[in-house]
Amino acid sequence: xxxxxxxxxxxxxxxxxxxxxxxxxxxxxxxxxxxxxxxxxxxxxxxxxxxxxxxxxxxxxxxxxxxxxxxxxxxxxxxxxxxxxxxxxxxxxxxxxxxxxxxxxxxxxxxxxxxxxxxxxxxxxxxxxxxxxxxxxxxxxxxxxxxxxxxxxxxxxxxxxxxxxxxxxxxxxxxxxxxxxxxxxxxxxxxxxxxxxxxxxxxxxxxxxxxxxxxxxxxxxxxxxxxxxxxxxxxxxxxxxxxxxxxxxxxxxxxxxxxxxxxxxxxxxxxxxxxxxxxxxxxxxxxxxxxxxxxxxxxxxxxxxxxxxxxxxxxxxxxxxxxxxxxxxxxxxxxxxxxxxxxxxxxxxxxxxxxxxxxxxxxxxxxxxxxxxxxxxxxxxxxxxxxxxxxxxxxxxxxxxxxxxxxxxxxxxxxxxxxxxxxxxxxxxxxxxxxxxxxxxxxxxxxxxxxxxxxxxxxxxxxxxxxxxx
Numbered sequence: 001x002x003x004x005x006x007x008x009x010x011x012x013x014x015x016x017x018x019x020x021x022x023x024x025x026x027x028x029x030x031x032x033x034x035x036x037x038x039x040x041x042x043x044x045x046x047x048x049x050x051x052x053x054x055x056x057x058x059x060x061x062x063x064x065x066x067x068x069x070x071x072x073x074x075x076x077x078x079x080x081x082x083x084x085x086x087x088x089x090x091x092x093x094x095x096x097x098x099x100x101x102x103x104x105x106x107x108x109x110x111x112x113x114x115x116x117x118x119x120x121x122x123x124x125x126x127x128x129x130x131x132x133x134x135x136x137x138x139x140x141x142x143x144x145x146x147x148x149x150x151x152x153x154x155x156x157x158x159x160x161x162x163x164x165x166x167x168x169x170x171x172x173x174x175x176x177x178x179x180x181x182x183x184x185x186x187x188x189x190x191x192x193x194x195x196x197x198x199x200x201x202x203x204x205x206x207x208x209x210x211x212x213x214x215x216x217x218x219x220x221x222x223x224x225x226x227x228x229x230x231x232x233x234x235x236x237x238x239x240x241x242x243x244x245x246x247x248x249x250x251x252x253x254x255x256x257x258x259x260x261x262x263x264x265x266x267x268x269x270x271x272x273x274x275x276x277x278x279x280x281x282x283x284x285x286x287x288x289x290x291x292x293x294x295x296x297x298x299x300x301x302x303x304x305x306x307x308x309x310x311x312x313x314x315x316x317x318x319x320x321x322x323x324x325x326x327x328x329x330x331x332x333x334x335x336x337x338x339x340x341x342x343x344x345x346x347x348x349x350x351x352x353x354x355x356x357x358x359x360x361x362x363x364x365x366x367x368x369x370x371x372x373x374x375x376x377x378x379x380x381x382x383x384x385x386x387x388x389x390x391x392x393x394x395x396x397x398x399x400x401x402x403x404x405x406x407x408x409x410x411x412x413x414x415x416x417x418x419x420x421x422x423x424x425x426x427x428x429x430x431x432x433x434x435x436x437x438x439x440x441x442x443x444x445x446x447x448x449x450x451x452x453x454x455x456x457x458x459x460x461x462x463x464x465x466x467x468x469x470x
Contacts, residue, residue: 006258007259009254010261011233012048012230014244015275016033017053017085018053019238019243023282026057026062027282027287028278029063030070033074040081041077041081043267044263047084048078051084051086052086052118054346055067060434066434066445068113068434071110072114074114075113084118087107087110087118088346088347089132090407094437095350095372098408098436099411099415100413101413102414102436111141111142116142117142118137119177120173121146121147121149123382124342125164125385128406129382130171131171143174143175145173148161148179150193151182151184151341151342153386158196162197169201173203176206181343182302182303183211185219186219187215190207194207206232209245212241212309213296214296216245217245217250224254236248237272237275241292242292304332304349319361328357328360332356334365335356337389339389340384340385340386341386347381355370355373369396377392379404380403380407419432422435425443425446425447427446427449
């Protein structure tokens with residue numbers, strides 16, 4: 001029997017971004033990360049995903065941290081490991097489309113501050129919304145990985161995915177990620193999909209999934225056997241549930257096979273030991289809800305990604321309506337269908353999820369429609385694979401004619417205007433980008449930052465009479 005060709009699977013570690021985003025609503029602080037990164041740097045990961053996604057907003061809004069400062073500190077600690085971020089194409093890390101000059105500048109500064117691999121996706125899989133980011137990353141010699149948001153539905157066939165992959169390779173991407181944000185990719189479907197993609201393109205394939213439906217580890221096994229090059233995993237204390245399959249489990253799975261990752265279980269155990277008390281602390285504080293740690297096979301019906309589940313619970317808790325959780329889950333697929341069956345991933349997941357919450361709590365579907373829902377139904381986020389429900393469109397935006405062009409084509413350059421607005425508060429070039437994405441949150445943070453340095457609380461100041469309490 002001929003010896004099998006060795007093809008070690010590469011591991012992208014997610015504990016510093018997606019794992020805690022999915023389980024604890026992105027509440028891990030920089031100070032909690034820094035003591036272990038030297039040890040993590042010894043492991044030999046393909047990359048560590050540590051930035052982007054919801055970390056930017058959460059750092060500013062809840063942790064009172066500068067996300068750029070976090071990135072620089074992580075970069076200085078990871079001497080040997082590539083750092084990776086999640087980037088929402090024309091949305092960047094915010095929730096609307098930004099002008100091309102803002103996108104290009106954000107890419108430039110992300111790479112300059114330490115990012116090696118930029119994973120770029122669009123919530124609707126509208127590739128027009130990814131062009132600016134890919135071009136900017138390639139210009140700066142960064143690794144542009146385009147993610148295809150994986151979902152289920154009549155339109156999402158193997159042909160759909162292979163056609164998209166060919167277009168992605170032609171765009172100049174360095175690799176492709178299958179982004180299975182809700183744990184919808186079952187094992188044998190993973191075999192089919194990876195086999196089809198490997199025959200369609202020559203660039204590496206990365207698979208990202210969540211354990212929500214309970215099949216993630218098996219899907220990774222079948223995907224790697226079919227030729228998948230990279231898998232995303234999370235260290236066991238922050239794995240499983242709505243997070244990724246556990247790193248140690250997947251390393252052990254492939255041990256002694258042609259796909260052996262070569263990662264050292266003893267080193268991984270040391271890293272796990274560090275994060276375990278942080279998990280226990282999050283449980284004790286109520287930041288980690290046990291509901292997101294189990295398996296929910298109904299995910300295959302609801303198609304709700306992990307981070308969305310924890311956010312839904314948080315929204316309902318604020319309204320004292322946790323008991324309506326399963327009603328909301330049942331409403332989500334209905335709203336999704338009305339909205340053109342988009343993949344459910346940021347920001348479409350938040351848009352659909354919030355609208356579903358409103359539909360349930362108000363007692364009447366679309367009695368209240370969020371401005372984000374109106375924007376989506378107006379074509380401001382791009383093109384969906386299926387048409388919108390015309391009755392819902394009528395109810396939400398009346399006779400407003402939806403746009404059909406690339407949404408960013410309608411946005412004038414923004415950088416100069418933004419720069420002028422924050423001159424007083426700017427301490428670094430990156431502040432312009434922070435403000436561009438989250439104007440109000442950024443301004444609150446800038447005032448907080450200044451107060452920490454000057455010991456003067458400007459939020460309590462009588463600016464009219466120039467009285468500043470110390």
